[in-house]
Amino acid sequence: MNNQQISKIFNNMADLLDLKGENVFRVRAYRRAAESMGSLAKEVSLLAPDELGAIPGIGKDLAGKILEFIQTGEIAHYEALKREIPEGVLELLEIQGLGPKTAMRLFKEKNVKSIDELEALIQSGQLAGMPKIQKKTEENILKGLERRRRGTERRPLGQVLPAAEAIVRRIKENGAVDRILLAGSLRRRKDDVKDADILTTSRDPQRVMEVFVGMPQVERVLSRGLTKSSVILQDGLEVDLRVVEKDSFGAALQYFTGSKAHNIKLREMAVRAGLKINEYGIFTIAEEKRLGGREEEEIYAVLGLPFIPPELREDRGEIEAALDNRLPNLVKLEDIKGDLHVHSNWSDGSHDLISLVRGAEEKGYRYIAVTDHTKGLGVAHGLDEKRLREQIKAIDGANKKLRDLLILRGAEVDIRADGSLDLTDDILARLDIVIASVHSGFKQSESQMTGRILSAIRHPYVSIIGHPTGRIIGEREPYPVDMEAVLKEAAHYGVAMEINAYPFRLDLNDHFIKMAKDLGVPLAVNTDAHVISHFDFMSYGISNARRGWLEARDLLNTLETVPLRRKLKACTDRKKNGT
């Protein structure tokens, strides 16, 4: 993945140039280019040289550096910068509250080249007393060091969202607030988040802030003002609360929802139109006349744009799409007609078939697919051919008694290291739906892994690839796989890619979802439920699907039962006929 490497290098170069005190706009250009490279759908080495310049934020100079990296494996300018400033100095920037100016002074004046050396300097008492660094600053740096030690890694949405919603409820109950909403990456439903942003209006900001910083789960107050306060919770999560005027709520919501890249683009548009956007509203520059700000829609409307759903606000083409009036009509939770990946107590799930049916009925589903693990996954009591035959019989029996809901006969088979499946074709032929997933051999090379998944896609009975990249947020990196090749093959055979809604997975991620959609690959949002309460995870999968620009028609499980079964069968027929 050259893209990620180049993105990392550009980010490092931005930091190094920042440390050197270079022009801030030059630094920003590198950061923007890094962002652009990181979210590029296509592998950059496959682009023609003149296509490089078309990437937003990449001009003549940076295109040259990208080419240089592809051809030689390094960038001379970057190597030179690293000789000038040791890489350990970059590490100092990871400390919250310590920025480029201080880091550079530490390096130049005290020869600090790493976090360890900074800690030694503090130990020796030589930090406080440097000009502009008094006791308070030292304390803040110590706190930043401690916070870094405890880890501030990004957390799964499914962990932070419930915690943040609980805080919102608490403030609502005690804080004399008027309107209150989550903002930031939580509102955009990003799959992993760094902190929680909450926005409110209130006639008594003092009181709201008191309630906020006084919550029992607050470990430390980072800052406290009348319009903004920040705290750190016992579990290390940072939460920011802002109180704004009623008339500014929409503008503030728009501003604090981000993303940064989306907002910068909007503001640039505004400036070109003689307007100014800040968190208080949208104004004409000439007369400072206020044109809106109470509602978020007003900001977009004044710019001549329809409302853009928060999940799309990543500067991945949504503003251009809005201008052309071709924003997607995003899929909603209510569009979902069933769950195609559910485990029962026949393998490692907790409930029997009837309980699962009850749970699904409560969601108003038309069908669920019971897709237990198979024998390759011994730890999960995977089913062998004999037990799967028994389960099929049990499902057929249960279906006879059901009127409004159908249980689809399924399995989540293992894609073995050589690409074969762990059950024989004659039993798979009796199923309505087969999910094929990788559960082992994560250390394979990219070409091996890709080949393995391609074989599964070509298998006549496979209709869905489960959690296609295998990542566990904050725990396990995705295994290396050429996703573009996988998606093209899936599009060719009509095999669906799963959007696994399990909060720690969210796999495919938003990025690959969009790529899949653009290539015409069908998708399915599944919860991978092992307990009935996991059915609730569907909303996380839907958020992810929305971030991938999906409409209801892009998903298998928005179909009614009959067309769904027809589509699954068509996929198998196509492969059997070798087309």
Next chain:
DNA sequence: GCCGTTTTCGGCCCGACTGTTTTCAGTCG
């Protein structure tokens, strides 16, 4: 360093809070 239905040069999003200073730089989002 990028970029252009105002521009190929001169702009580049905008403001809050903190700490160390007496008017502001640094950091963050």
